[in-house]
Amino acid sequence: MAHTYGDERIAEWLRENEYHPRSSKHGSVSCLALLDDLLYESDLFREAAEAGEIVYEEDYTVGEGELRWNVDLVLGPPTNEVETPIEGDRQIAEANPEEIWLAIDAKSVMTEHQKARRNRQRDINGFADIMYHHYPGAVAGGVLLINIADQFRSPLRDEGDITEHDNIERLVEETIEIFRTIDRSEGEIDPNVDAAATVVVDHTNLDDDHETQLVEDPPAPGENSIVNYRTFLSIIVETFEERFLIGDPPNMATLREADTLRNELNEQVVELLHYVHEVGVTMEQGEVSEDSIEDLRETLGQLEDLVDGVEQRHAE
Incomplete structure:
Protein backbone atom coordinates (compact mmCIF):
# COMPACT_ATOMS: atom_id res chain seq x y z
CA MET A 1 0.00 0.00 0.00
CA ALA A 2 1.32 3.44 -0.94
CA HIS A 3 2.53 5.60 1.93
CA THR A 4 0.63 8.83 2.60
CA TYR A 5 2.91 11.56 3.94
CA GLY A 6 2.14 13.91 6.79
CA ASP A 7 1.33 16.98 4.69
CA GLU A 8 -1.31 15.00 2.80
CA ARG A 9 -2.70 13.48 5.98
CA ILE A 10 -3.30 16.80 7.74
CA ALA A 11 -5.21 18.01 4.67
CA GLU A 12 -7.27 14.81 4.70
CA TRP A 13 -8.03 15.30 8.40
CA LEU A 14 -9.14 18.90 7.86
CA ARG A 15 -11.57 17.77 5.16
CA GLU A 16 -13.47 15.82 7.79
CA ASN A 17 -12.91 17.94 10.90
CA GLU A 18 -13.27 21.49 12.15
CA TYR A 19 -10.09 23.36 12.93
CA HIS A 20 -10.15 24.88 16.42
CA PRO A 21 -7.25 27.06 17.59
CA ARG A 22 -7.67 25.93 21.19
CA SER A 23 -7.58 22.25 20.35
CA SER A 24 -4.43 20.16 20.05
CA LYS A 25 -6.04 17.65 17.68
CA HIS A 26 -4.65 19.06 14.43
CA GLY A 27 -1.17 19.26 15.98
CA SER A 28 -1.43 15.66 17.13
CA VAL A 29 -2.44 14.55 13.64
CA SER A 30 0.57 16.35 12.14
CA CYS A 31 3.01 14.92 14.67
CA LEU A 32 1.80 11.33 14.53
CA ALA A 33 1.82 11.49 10.74
CA LEU A 34 5.42 12.72 10.92
CA LEU A 35 6.23 9.85 13.26
CA ASP A 36 4.86 7.43 10.67
CA ASP A 37 6.93 9.20 8.00
CA LEU A 38 10.07 8.67 10.09
CA LEU A 39 9.28 4.98 10.47
CA TYR A 40 8.72 4.74 6.72
CA GLU A 41 11.75 6.74 5.59
CA SER A 42 14.44 5.56 8.02
CA ASP A 43 15.37 1.89 8.31
CA LEU A 44 17.68 2.70 11.23
CA PHE A 45 14.92 4.51 13.09
CA ARG A 46 12.36 1.79 12.44
CA GLU A 47 14.72 -0.96 13.58
CA ALA A 48 15.54 0.91 16.80
CA ALA A 49 11.84 1.57 17.44
CA GLU A 50 10.87 -2.06 16.82
CA ALA A 51 13.61 -3.15 19.22
CA GLY A 52 12.19 -0.88 21.93
CA GLU A 53 15.27 1.35 21.90
CA ILE A 54 13.30 4.49 20.98
CA VAL A 55 9.87 5.51 22.25
CA TYR A 56 7.60 8.50 21.70
CA GLU A 57 5.36 10.68 23.82
CA GLU A 58 2.91 13.46 22.96
CA ASP A 59 2.32 16.66 24.94
CA TYR A 60 5.58 16.33 26.83
CA THR A 61 6.49 19.10 29.27
CA VAL A 62 10.11 20.21 29.23
CA GLY A 63 11.50 22.36 32.06
CA GLU A 64 9.62 24.69 34.36
CA GLY A 65 8.92 28.38 34.87
CA GLU A 66 10.10 30.65 32.05
CA LEU A 67 12.07 27.76 30.55
CA ARG A 68 9.01 25.49 30.37
CA TRP A 69 7.59 24.23 27.07
CA ASN A 70 4.84 21.79 26.21
CA VAL A 71 6.29 19.87 23.25
CA ASP A 72 3.87 18.25 20.84
CA LEU A 73 6.03 15.19 20.14
CA VAL A 74 9.25 13.87 21.65
CA LEU A 75 11.32 10.77 20.92
CA GLY A 76 14.11 9.18 22.87
CA PRO A 77 15.36 6.07 24.67
CA PRO A 78 12.82 4.63 27.13
CA THR A 79 13.01 5.25 30.86
CA ASN A 80 11.87 1.67 31.46
CA GLU A 81 12.32 -1.42 29.32
CA VAL A 82 9.79 -1.73 26.52
CA GLU A 83 8.05 -5.01 25.84
CA THR A 84 8.65 -6.26 22.31
CA PRO A 85 7.40 -7.02 19.75
CA ILE A 86 5.45 -3.76 19.58
CA GLU A 87 1.72 -4.29 19.13
CA GLY A 88 -0.41 -2.30 16.72
CA ASP A 89 0.14 -0.76 13.30
CA ARG A 90 2.66 1.83 14.50
CA GLN A 91 5.84 -0.08 15.34
CA ILE A 92 7.03 2.19 18.12
CA ALA A 93 5.99 2.20 21.77
CA GLU A 94 4.36 5.18 23.44
CA ALA A 95 6.27 5.58 26.71
CA ASN A 96 8.22 8.07 28.79
CA PRO A 97 11.65 8.81 27.27
CA GLU A 98 14.67 8.94 29.56
CA GLU A 99 16.06 11.87 27.57
CA ILE A 100 14.91 13.71 24.47
CA TRP A 101 16.61 12.94 21.16
CA LEU A 102 14.01 14.49 18.84
CA ALA A 103 11.38 17.15 19.56
CA ILE A 104 8.70 18.42 17.17
CA ASP A 105 6.51 21.47 17.64
CA ALA A 106 3.44 21.86 15.42
CA LYS A 107 2.03 25.36 14.89
CA SER A 108 -0.47 26.97 12.54
CA ASN A 125 12.75 30.10 18.08
CA GLY A 126 11.75 29.89 21.74
CA PHE A 127 11.03 26.17 21.47
CA ALA A 128 14.44 25.45 19.92
CA ASP A 129 16.22 27.54 22.55
CA ILE A 130 14.47 25.79 25.44
CA MET A 131 15.17 22.36 23.97
CA TYR A 132 18.85 23.26 23.68
CA HIS A 133 18.91 24.47 27.28
CA HIS A 134 17.44 21.24 28.66
CA TYR A 135 18.52 18.68 26.05
CA PRO A 136 21.48 20.05 24.09
CA GLY A 137 21.98 17.83 21.09
CA ALA A 138 18.30 17.00 20.66
CA VAL A 139 17.08 17.43 17.09
CA ALA A 140 14.40 20.15 17.04
CA GLY A 141 11.89 20.54 14.23
CA GLY A 142 8.88 22.75 13.60
CA VAL A 143 5.90 22.10 11.33
CA LEU A 144 3.82 25.14 10.39
CA LEU A 145 0.35 24.75 8.88
CA ILE A 146 -0.54 27.82 6.76
CA ASN A 147 -4.00 28.55 5.40
CA ILE A 148 -4.37 30.11 1.94
CA ALA A 149 -8.19 30.12 1.78
CA ASP A 150 -9.84 33.42 0.80
CA GLN A 151 -12.11 33.23 3.83
CA PHE A 152 -12.18 31.45 7.15
CA ARG A 153 -14.70 30.82 9.89
CA SER A 154 -13.12 30.91 13.32
CA PRO A 155 -15.01 29.00 16.03
CA LEU A 156 -13.94 31.78 18.40
CA ARG A 157 -16.06 34.35 16.52
CA ASP A 158 -19.81 34.85 16.50
CA GLU A 159 -21.89 32.67 14.21
CA GLY A 160 -21.86 34.10 10.70
CA ASP A 161 -18.76 36.23 11.32
CA ILE A 162 -16.53 35.11 8.47
CA THR A 163 -13.02 36.52 8.06
CA GLU A 164 -12.11 37.58 4.53
CA HIS A 165 -8.44 37.11 3.68
CA ASP A 166 -7.38 39.95 1.40
CA ASN A 167 -4.09 39.56 -0.48
CA ILE A 168 -3.85 36.04 0.89
CA GLU A 169 -1.30 34.74 -1.63
CA ARG A 170 1.09 37.56 -0.77
CA LEU A 171 0.59 36.98 2.96
CA VAL A 172 1.25 33.26 2.59
CA GLU A 173 4.33 33.89 0.46
CA GLU A 174 5.71 36.31 3.06
CA THR A 175 4.96 33.86 5.87
CA ILE A 176 6.78 31.06 4.09
CA GLU A 177 9.74 33.37 3.54
CA ILE A 178 9.95 34.09 7.27
CA PHE A 179 10.35 30.40 7.98
CA ARG A 180 12.60 29.78 5.00
CA THR A 181 15.08 32.30 6.37
CA ILE A 182 14.76 31.36 10.05
CA ASP A 183 18.09 30.56 11.73
CA ARG A 184 18.90 26.86 11.51
CA SER A 185 21.49 24.65 13.18
CA GLU A 186 22.62 23.15 9.85
CA GLY A 187 23.86 19.99 11.53
CA GLU A 188 25.57 21.75 14.43
CA ILE A 189 24.50 21.51 18.07
CA ASP A 190 23.26 24.99 18.94
CA PRO A 191 20.09 26.79 20.14
CA ASN A 192 18.53 27.02 16.66
CA VAL A 193 15.93 24.78 15.08
CA ASP A 194 17.31 21.97 12.93
CA ALA A 195 14.51 22.03 10.37
CA ALA A 196 11.18 23.76 9.73
CA ALA A 197 8.40 22.83 7.31
CA THR A 198 5.52 24.89 5.95
CA VAL A 199 2.41 23.01 4.86
CA VAL A 200 -0.06 25.12 2.87
CA VAL A 201 -3.74 24.20 2.87
CA ASP A 202 -6.89 25.77 1.47
CA HIS A 203 -9.31 25.39 4.38
CA THR A 204 -12.32 27.64 5.05
CA ASN A 205 -13.64 25.85 8.17
CA LEU A 206 -17.09 26.32 6.67
CA ASP A 207 -19.73 23.63 6.47
CA ASP A 208 -20.21 23.94 2.72
CA ASP A 209 -19.13 22.30 -0.52
CA HIS A 210 -15.61 23.73 -0.37
CA GLU A 211 -13.22 20.79 -0.02
CA THR A 212 -9.99 21.33 1.87
CA GLN A 213 -6.94 20.90 -0.33
CA LEU A 214 -3.22 20.52 0.19
CA VAL A 215 -1.70 23.31 -1.92
CA GLU A 216 1.50 22.45 -3.76
CA ASP A 217 1.58 25.18 -6.41
CA PRO A 218 3.16 28.59 -5.69
CA PRO A 219 3.24 30.30 -3.30
CA ALA A 220 3.54 26.92 -1.55
CA PRO A 221 7.20 25.85 -1.32
CA GLY A 222 8.53 23.80 -4.23
CA GLU A 223 10.15 20.41 -3.83
CA ASN A 224 13.64 21.93 -3.61
CA SER A 225 12.71 24.47 -0.95
CA ILE A 226 14.18 24.01 2.52
CA VAL A 227 10.68 24.45 3.99
CA ASN A 228 9.06 21.86 1.72
CA TYR A 229 7.67 19.07 3.90
CA ARG A 230 9.61 16.28 2.18
CA THR A 231 12.85 18.29 2.36
CA PHE A 232 12.17 18.95 6.04
CA LEU A 233 11.61 15.23 6.58
CA SER A 234 14.91 14.39 4.87
CA ILE A 235 16.79 16.86 7.07
CA ILE A 236 15.21 15.46 10.23
CA VAL A 237 15.99 11.87 9.22
CA GLU A 238 19.58 12.61 8.22
CA THR A 239 20.34 14.69 11.32
CA PHE A 240 18.70 12.22 13.69
CA GLU A 241 20.44 9.20 12.18
CA GLU A 242 23.88 10.80 12.19
CA ARG A 243 23.54 12.15 15.71
CA PHE A 244 21.89 9.26 17.52
CA LEU A 245 21.78 6.09 15.43
CA ILE A 246 25.24 6.03 13.83
CA GLY A 247 28.08 5.88 16.34
CA ASP A 248 27.87 7.21 19.88
CA PRO A 249 25.17 9.80 20.66
CA PRO A 250 26.24 13.12 22.18
CA ASN A 251 26.65 13.23 25.95
CA MET A 252 23.89 15.63 26.97
CA ALA A 253 25.13 15.94 30.55
CA THR A 254 28.52 17.10 29.27
CA LEU A 255 26.89 19.50 26.82
CA ARG A 256 24.67 20.93 29.56
CA GLU A 257 27.71 21.42 31.79
CA ALA A 258 29.56 23.19 28.97
CA ASP A 259 26.55 25.43 28.31
CA THR A 260 26.30 26.34 32.00
CA LEU A 261 30.01 27.10 32.16
CA ARG A 262 29.82 29.27 29.04
CA ASN A 263 26.93 31.25 30.50
CA GLU A 264 28.83 31.74 33.76
CA LEU A 265 31.86 32.96 31.82
CA ASN A 266 29.71 35.42 29.87
CA GLU A 267 28.14 36.76 33.06
CA GLN A 268 31.53 37.09 34.72
CA VAL A 269 33.00 38.95 31.75
CA VAL A 270 30.06 41.38 31.75
CA GLU A 271 30.53 41.97 35.47
CA LEU A 272 34.27 42.46 34.98
CA LEU A 273 33.69 45.05 32.26
CA HIS A 274 31.32 46.89 34.57
CA TYR A 275 33.93 47.18 37.32
CA VAL A 276 36.70 48.07 34.84
CA HIS A 277 34.52 50.91 33.57
CA GLU A 278 33.71 52.00 37.12
CA VAL A 279 37.38 52.08 38.12
CA GLY A 280 38.29 53.91 34.90
CA VAL A 281 35.72 56.63 35.57
CA THR A 282 36.88 57.14 39.15
CA MET A 283 40.52 57.27 37.97
CA GLU A 284 39.65 60.13 35.62
CA GLN A 285 37.98 61.90 38.51
CA GLY A 286 40.97 61.24 40.77
CA GLU A 287 38.73 59.50 43.30
CA VAL A 288 39.54 55.79 43.04
CA SER A 289 37.92 54.04 46.00
CA GLU A 290 39.18 50.94 47.78
CA ASP A 291 35.73 49.38 47.32
CA SER A 292 35.95 49.69 43.53
CA ILE A 293 39.43 48.17 43.49
CA GLU A 294 38.28 45.34 45.75
CA ASP A 295 35.23 44.63 43.56
CA LEU A 296 37.48 44.49 40.50
CA ARG A 297 39.99 42.23 42.23
CA GLU A 298 37.23 39.88 43.46
CA THR A 299 35.67 39.65 39.99
CA LEU A 300 39.05 38.92 38.43
CA GLY A 301 39.53 36.13 40.97
CA GLN A 302 36.13 34.62 40.16
CA LEU A 303 36.88 34.77 36.45
CA GLU A 304 40.25 33.10 37.02
CA ASP A 305 38.52 30.30 38.94
CA LEU A 306 36.14 29.76 36.03
CA VAL A 307 39.02 29.67 33.54
CA ASP A 308 40.77 27.10 35.75
CA GLY A 309 37.57 25.06 35.67
CA VAL A 310 37.48 25.19 31.89
CA GLU A 311 41.13 24.14 31.69
CA GLN A 312 40.59 21.28 34.13
CA ARG A 313 37.48 20.08 32.31
CA HIS A 314 39.24 19.86 28.96
CA ALA A 315 42.32 18.23 30.48
CA GLU A 316 40.25 15.27 31.72
Missing part, protein backbone atom coordinates in the same frame (compact mmCIF):
# COMPACT_ATOMS: atom_id res chain seq x y z
CA VAL A 109 -1.35 30.25 10.85
CA MET A 110 -4.95 29.81 9.76
CA THR A 111 -6.19 33.41 9.93
CA GLU A 112 -4.97 36.88 10.94
CA HIS A 113 -1.73 36.05 9.18
CA GLN A 114 0.03 39.37 9.85
CA LYS A 115 -0.02 38.89 13.60
CA ALA A 116 0.03 35.11 13.80
CA ARG A 117 3.12 34.55 11.67
CA ARG A 118 5.40 36.62 13.91
CA ASN A 119 4.01 34.87 16.97
CA ARG A 120 4.74 31.51 15.38
CA GLN A 121 8.27 32.63 14.50
CA ARG A 122 8.86 33.52 18.15
CA ASP A 123 7.33 30.19 19.17
CA ILE A 124 9.67 28.15 16.99
Whole structure:
Protein backbone atom coordinates (compact mmCIF):
# COMPACT_ATOMS: atom_id res chain seq x y z
CA MET A 1 0.00 0.00 0.00
CA ALA A 2 1.32 3.44 -0.94
CA HIS A 3 2.53 5.60 1.93
CA THR A 4 0.63 8.83 2.60
CA TYR A 5 2.91 11.56 3.94
CA GLY A 6 2.14 13.91 6.79
CA ASP A 7 1.33 16.98 4.69
CA GLU A 8 -1.31 15.00 2.80
CA ARG A 9 -2.70 13.48 5.98
CA ILE A 10 -3.30 16.80 7.74
CA ALA A 11 -5.21 18.01 4.67
CA GLU A 12 -7.27 14.81 4.70
CA TRP A 13 -8.03 15.30 8.40
CA LEU A 14 -9.14 18.90 7.86
CA ARG A 15 -11.57 17.77 5.16
CA GLU A 16 -13.47 15.82 7.79
CA ASN A 17 -12.91 17.94 10.90
CA GLU A 18 -13.27 21.49 12.15
CA TYR A 19 -10.09 23.36 12.93
CA HIS A 20 -10.15 24.88 16.42
CA PRO A 21 -7.25 27.06 17.59
CA ARG A 22 -7.67 25.93 21.19
CA SER A 23 -7.58 22.25 20.35
CA SER A 24 -4.43 20.16 20.05
CA LYS A 25 -6.04 17.65 17.68
CA HIS A 26 -4.65 19.06 14.43
CA GLY A 27 -1.17 19.26 15.98
CA SER A 28 -1.43 15.66 17.13
CA VAL A 29 -2.44 14.55 13.64
CA SER A 30 0.57 16.35 12.14
CA CYS A 31 3.01 14.92 14.67
CA LEU A 32 1.80 11.33 14.53
CA ALA A 33 1.82 11.49 10.74
CA LEU A 34 5.42 12.72 10.92
CA LEU A 35 6.23 9.85 13.26
CA ASP A 36 4.86 7.43 10.67
CA ASP A 37 6.93 9.20 8.00
CA LEU A 38 10.07 8.67 10.09
CA LEU A 39 9.28 4.98 10.47
CA TYR A 40 8.72 4.74 6.72
CA GLU A 41 11.75 6.74 5.59
CA SER A 42 14.44 5.56 8.02
CA ASP A 43 15.37 1.89 8.31
CA LEU A 44 17.68 2.70 11.23
CA PHE A 45 14.92 4.51 13.09
CA ARG A 46 12.36 1.79 12.44
CA GLU A 47 14.72 -0.96 13.58
CA ALA A 48 15.54 0.91 16.80
CA ALA A 49 11.84 1.57 17.44
CA GLU A 50 10.87 -2.06 16.82
CA ALA A 51 13.61 -3.15 19.22
CA GLY A 52 12.19 -0.88 21.93
CA GLU A 53 15.27 1.35 21.90
CA ILE A 54 13.30 4.49 20.98
CA VAL A 55 9.87 5.51 22.25
CA TYR A 56 7.60 8.50 21.70
CA GLU A 57 5.36 10.68 23.82
CA GLU A 58 2.91 13.46 22.96
CA ASP A 59 2.32 16.66 24.94
CA TYR A 60 5.58 16.33 26.83
CA THR A 61 6.49 19.10 29.27
CA VAL A 62 10.11 20.21 29.23
CA GLY A 63 11.50 22.36 32.06
CA GLU A 64 9.62 24.69 34.36
CA GLY A 65 8.92 28.38 34.87
CA GLU A 66 10.10 30.65 32.05
CA LEU A 67 12.07 27.76 30.55
CA ARG A 68 9.01 25.49 30.37
CA TRP A 69 7.59 24.23 27.07
CA ASN A 70 4.84 21.79 26.21
CA VAL A 71 6.29 19.87 23.25
CA ASP A 72 3.87 18.25 20.84
CA LEU A 73 6.03 15.19 20.14
CA VAL A 74 9.25 13.87 21.65
CA LEU A 75 11.32 10.77 20.92
CA GLY A 76 14.11 9.18 22.87
CA PRO A 77 15.36 6.07 24.67
CA PRO A 78 12.82 4.63 27.13
CA THR A 79 13.01 5.25 30.86
CA ASN A 80 11.87 1.67 31.46
CA GLU A 81 12.32 -1.42 29.32
CA VAL A 82 9.79 -1.73 26.52
CA GLU A 83 8.05 -5.01 25.84
CA THR A 84 8.65 -6.26 22.31
CA PRO A 85 7.40 -7.02 19.75
CA ILE A 86 5.45 -3.76 19.58
CA GLU A 87 1.72 -4.29 19.13
CA GLY A 88 -0.41 -2.30 16.72
CA ASP A 89 0.14 -0.76 13.30
CA ARG A 90 2.66 1.83 14.50
CA GLN A 91 5.84 -0.08 15.34
CA ILE A 92 7.03 2.19 18.12
CA ALA A 93 5.99 2.20 21.77
CA GLU A 94 4.36 5.18 23.44
CA ALA A 95 6.27 5.58 26.71
CA ASN A 96 8.22 8.07 28.79
CA PRO A 97 11.65 8.81 27.27
CA GLU A 98 14.67 8.94 29.56
CA GLU A 99 16.06 11.87 27.57
CA ILE A 100 14.91 13.71 24.47
CA TRP A 101 16.61 12.94 21.16
CA LEU A 102 14.01 14.49 18.84
CA ALA A 103 11.38 17.15 19.56
CA ILE A 104 8.70 18.42 17.17
CA ASP A 105 6.51 21.47 17.64
CA ALA A 106 3.44 21.86 15.42
CA LYS A 107 2.03 25.36 14.89
CA SER A 108 -0.47 26.97 12.54
CA VAL A 109 -1.35 30.25 10.85
CA MET A 110 -4.95 29.81 9.76
CA THR A 111 -6.19 33.41 9.93
CA GLU A 112 -4.97 36.88 10.94
CA HIS A 113 -1.73 36.05 9.18
CA GLN A 114 0.03 39.37 9.85
CA LYS A 115 -0.02 38.89 13.60
CA ALA A 116 0.03 35.11 13.80
CA ARG A 117 3.12 34.55 11.67
CA ARG A 118 5.40 36.62 13.91
CA ASN A 119 4.01 34.87 16.97
CA ARG A 120 4.74 31.51 15.38
CA GLN A 121 8.27 32.63 14.50
CA ARG A 122 8.86 33.52 18.15
CA ASP A 123 7.33 30.19 19.17
CA ILE A 124 9.67 28.15 16.99
CA ASN A 125 12.75 30.10 18.08
CA GLY A 126 11.75 29.89 21.74
CA PHE A 127 11.03 26.17 21.47
CA ALA A 128 14.44 25.45 19.92
CA ASP A 129 16.22 27.54 22.55
CA ILE A 130 14.47 25.79 25.44
CA MET A 131 15.17 22.36 23.97
CA TYR A 132 18.85 23.26 23.68
CA HIS A 133 18.91 24.47 27.28
CA HIS A 134 17.44 21.24 28.66
CA TYR A 135 18.52 18.68 26.05
CA PRO A 136 21.48 20.05 24.09
CA GLY A 137 21.98 17.83 21.09
CA ALA A 138 18.30 17.00 20.66
CA VAL A 139 17.08 17.43 17.09
CA ALA A 140 14.40 20.15 17.04
CA GLY A 141 11.89 20.54 14.23
CA GLY A 142 8.88 22.75 13.60
CA VAL A 143 5.90 22.10 11.33
CA LEU A 144 3.82 25.14 10.39
CA LEU A 145 0.35 24.75 8.88
CA ILE A 146 -0.54 27.82 6.76
CA ASN A 147 -4.00 28.55 5.40
CA ILE A 148 -4.37 30.11 1.94
CA ALA A 149 -8.19 30.12 1.78
CA ASP A 150 -9.84 33.42 0.80
CA GLN A 151 -12.11 33.23 3.83
CA PHE A 152 -12.18 31.45 7.15
CA ARG A 153 -14.70 30.82 9.89
CA SER A 154 -13.12 30.91 13.32
CA PRO A 155 -15.01 29.00 16.03
CA LEU A 156 -13.94 31.78 18.40
CA ARG A 157 -16.06 34.35 16.52
CA ASP A 158 -19.81 34.85 16.50
CA GLU A 159 -21.89 32.67 14.21
CA GLY A 160 -21.86 34.10 10.70
CA ASP A 161 -18.76 36.23 11.32
CA ILE A 162 -16.53 35.11 8.47
CA THR A 163 -13.02 36.52 8.06
CA GLU A 164 -12.11 37.58 4.53
CA HIS A 165 -8.44 37.11 3.68
CA ASP A 166 -7.38 39.95 1.40
CA ASN A 167 -4.09 39.56 -0.48
CA ILE A 168 -3.85 36.04 0.89
CA GLU A 169 -1.30 34.74 -1.63
CA ARG A 170 1.09 37.56 -0.77
CA LEU A 171 0.59 36.98 2.96
CA VAL A 172 1.25 33.26 2.59
CA GLU A 173 4.33 33.89 0.46
CA GLU A 174 5.71 36.31 3.06
CA THR A 175 4.96 33.86 5.87
CA ILE A 176 6.78 31.06 4.09
CA GLU A 177 9.74 33.37 3.54
CA ILE A 178 9.95 34.09 7.27
CA PHE A 179 10.35 30.40 7.98
CA ARG A 180 12.60 29.78 5.00
CA THR A 181 15.08 32.30 6.37
CA ILE A 182 14.76 31.36 10.05
CA ASP A 183 18.09 30.56 11.73
CA ARG A 184 18.90 26.86 11.51
CA SER A 185 21.49 24.65 13.18
CA GLU A 186 22.62 23.15 9.85
CA GLY A 187 23.86 19.99 11.53
CA GLU A 188 25.57 21.75 14.43
CA ILE A 189 24.50 21.51 18.07
CA ASP A 190 23.26 24.99 18.94
CA PRO A 191 20.09 26.79 20.14
CA ASN A 192 18.53 27.02 16.66
CA VAL A 193 15.93 24.78 15.08
CA ASP A 194 17.31 21.97 12.93
CA ALA A 195 14.51 22.03 10.37
CA ALA A 196 11.18 23.76 9.73
CA ALA A 197 8.40 22.83 7.31
CA THR A 198 5.52 24.89 5.95
CA VAL A 199 2.41 23.01 4.86
CA VAL A 200 -0.06 25.12 2.87
CA VAL A 201 -3.74 24.20 2.87
CA ASP A 202 -6.89 25.77 1.47
CA HIS A 203 -9.31 25.39 4.38
CA THR A 204 -12.32 27.64 5.05
CA ASN A 205 -13.64 25.85 8.17
CA LEU A 206 -17.09 26.32 6.67
CA ASP A 207 -19.73 23.63 6.47
CA ASP A 208 -20.21 23.94 2.72
CA ASP A 209 -19.13 22.30 -0.52
CA HIS A 210 -15.61 23.73 -0.37
CA GLU A 211 -13.22 20.79 -0.02
CA THR A 212 -9.99 21.33 1.87
CA GLN A 213 -6.94 20.90 -0.33
CA LEU A 214 -3.22 20.52 0.19
CA VAL A 215 -1.70 23.31 -1.92
CA GLU A 216 1.50 22.45 -3.76
CA ASP A 217 1.58 25.18 -6.41
CA PRO A 218 3.16 28.59 -5.69
CA PRO A 219 3.24 30.30 -3.30
CA ALA A 220 3.54 26.92 -1.55
CA PRO A 221 7.20 25.85 -1.32
CA GLY A 222 8.53 23.80 -4.23
CA GLU A 223 10.15 20.41 -3.83
CA ASN A 224 13.64 21.93 -3.61
CA SER A 225 12.71 24.47 -0.95
CA ILE A 226 14.18 24.01 2.52
CA VAL A 227 10.68 24.45 3.99
CA ASN A 228 9.06 21.86 1.72
CA TYR A 229 7.67 19.07 3.90
CA ARG A 230 9.61 16.28 2.18
CA THR A 231 12.85 18.29 2.36
CA PHE A 232 12.17 18.95 6.04
CA LEU A 233 11.61 15.23 6.58
CA SER A 234 14.91 14.39 4.87
CA ILE A 235 16.79 16.86 7.07
CA ILE A 236 15.21 15.46 10.23
CA VAL A 237 15.99 11.87 9.22
CA GLU A 238 19.58 12.61 8.22
CA THR A 239 20.34 14.69 11.32
CA PHE A 240 18.70 12.22 13.69
CA GLU A 241 20.44 9.20 12.18
CA GLU A 242 23.88 10.80 12.19
CA ARG A 243 23.54 12.15 15.71
CA PHE A 244 21.89 9.26 17.52
CA LEU A 245 21.78 6.09 15.43
CA ILE A 246 25.24 6.03 13.83
CA GLY A 247 28.08 5.88 16.34
CA ASP A 248 27.87 7.21 19.88
CA PRO A 249 25.17 9.80 20.66
CA PRO A 250 26.24 13.12 22.18
CA ASN A 251 26.65 13.23 25.95
CA MET A 252 23.89 15.63 26.97
CA ALA A 253 25.13 15.94 30.55
CA THR A 254 28.52 17.10 29.27
CA LEU A 255 26.89 19.50 26.82
CA ARG A 256 24.67 20.93 29.56
CA GLU A 257 27.71 21.42 31.79
CA ALA A 258 29.56 23.19 28.97
CA ASP A 259 26.55 25.43 28.31
CA THR A 260 26.30 26.34 32.00
CA LEU A 261 30.01 27.10 32.16
CA ARG A 262 29.82 29.27 29.04
CA ASN A 263 26.93 31.25 30.50
CA GLU A 264 28.83 31.74 33.76
CA LEU A 265 31.86 32.96 31.82
CA ASN A 266 29.71 35.42 29.87
CA GLU A 267 28.14 36.76 33.06
CA GLN A 268 31.53 37.09 34.72
CA VAL A 269 33.00 38.95 31.75
CA VAL A 270 30.06 41.38 31.75
CA GLU A 271 30.53 41.97 35.47
CA LEU A 272 34.27 42.46 34.98
CA LEU A 273 33.69 45.05 32.26
CA HIS A 274 31.32 46.89 34.57
CA TYR A 275 33.93 47.18 37.32
CA VAL A 276 36.70 48.07 34.84
CA HIS A 277 34.52 50.91 33.57
CA GLU A 278 33.71 52.00 37.12
CA VAL A 279 37.38 52.08 38.12
CA GLY A 280 38.29 53.91 34.90
CA VAL A 281 35.72 56.63 35.57
CA THR A 282 36.88 57.14 39.15
CA MET A 283 40.52 57.27 37.97
CA GLU A 284 39.65 60.13 35.62
CA GLN A 285 37.98 61.90 38.51
CA GLY A 286 40.97 61.24 40.77
CA GLU A 287 38.73 59.50 43.30
CA VAL A 288 39.54 55.79 43.04
CA SER A 289 37.92 54.04 46.00
CA GLU A 290 39.18 50.94 47.78
CA ASP A 291 35.73 49.38 47.32
CA SER A 292 35.95 49.69 43.53
CA ILE A 293 39.43 48.17 43.49
CA GLU A 294 38.28 45.34 45.75
CA ASP A 295 35.23 44.63 43.56
CA LEU A 296 37.48 44.49 40.50
CA ARG A 297 39.99 42.23 42.23
CA GLU A 298 37.23 39.88 43.46
CA THR A 299 35.67 39.65 39.99
CA LEU A 300 39.05 38.92 38.43
CA GLY A 301 39.53 36.13 40.97
CA GLN A 302 36.13 34.62 40.16
CA LEU A 303 36.88 34.77 36.45
CA GLU A 304 40.25 33.10 37.02
CA ASP A 305 38.52 30.30 38.94
CA LEU A 306 36.14 29.76 36.03
CA VAL A 307 39.02 29.67 33.54
CA ASP A 308 40.77 27.10 35.75
CA GLY A 309 37.57 25.06 35.67
CA VAL A 310 37.48 25.19 31.89
CA GLU A 311 41.13 24.14 31.69
CA GLN A 312 40.59 21.28 34.13
CA ARG A 313 37.48 20.08 32.31
CA HIS A 314 39.24 19.86 28.96
CA ALA A 315 42.32 18.23 30.48
CA GLU A 316 40.25 15.27 31.72
